[in-house]
Amino acid sequence: MTLELNAEQRKLLLQGIQWMRSRARLTPMDPTDDVLENRATELHKLDGLAQILNGEEAVQETTA
Secondary structure (H helix, E strand, C coil), rough: CCCCHHHHHHHHHHHHHHHHHHHHHHHCCCCCCCHHHHHHHHHHHHHHHHHCCCCCCCCCCCCC
């Protein structure tokens, strides 16, 4: 899928992703293994989206 964005749209999306990353990091949660894994997964997905918007190739993990 290809999406054409102008500079302002790209900037707004990156700001939204940054806000979501901050929310994920700062939301109080019990430090159980499941919670920490879910938080790490969410942050990884957000980082991948930011990389795509920055013109970088997103790093994808493979599962065996």
